[in-house]
Amino acid sequence: MRIVLVGPPGAGKGTQAAYLAKNLAIPHISTGDLFRANISQGTPLGQKAQEYMRAGQLVPDEVTIGMAKDRMGQADAADGFLLDGFPRNLAQAEALDAILKADDLKLDAVLDLEVPEDEVVKRIAGRRMCRKDSSHIFHAIYNPPAVEGVCDTCGGELYQREDDSEETVRRRLEVYHSETEPIIDYYKAQGLVVTISALGKVTEVTERAMAALNRD
């Protein structure tokens, strides 16, 4: 299956993507994770991306599209993938269509995670991520780690993402509304969108998502 996951920052895309990718046996491709890996390795691409991410803005398309295309071209993605954080604007959605079309491929579904805005700000403010595995995510109010600063799952160090400050989150939400939301209509016109609520327990949302994709 070839799936795109959309939803505002804090909707739980990264968390759900990890479970869904495992259930569907396809790789989870997160442009945010790819950028963060480039930043921690100090690559030129990472240096370029960092200034935009810090500001809560989109990394320019010419950088992002090339990086996503390279990743989708790797062997493990030949039979499908779950895209998380890409496409994030109409130009990227059109580029993705062109990339797939060149190989006579199509998307199977666009899974839209819906969550109220005040919930998003609450979720992100208390969010801590694991340095070892970005799908290990803890929230002060939902699932605090047993030991502060330490990942329950693997013992890795927990940290707050640099772009998770309240001011940057508000900027990211604005960018989501103005740049990313229009791709939902673009995909609705192609009959690809399935919308589910991202509220509730992580396992409940995963079950809802699998049912919406007709894979329960």
Ligand SMILES: Nc1ncnc2c1ncn2[C@@H]1O[C@H](COP(=O)(O)OP(=O)(O)O)[C@@H](O)[C@H]1O
């Ligand atoms: N497809 C993309 N296009 C442009 N910038 C991106 C893209 N994906 C990720 N980024 C950058 O990385 C940041 C973090 O993205 P991500 O990890 O997906 O987090 P979230 O969904 O919580 O905002 C974004 O705010 C943006 O700066």
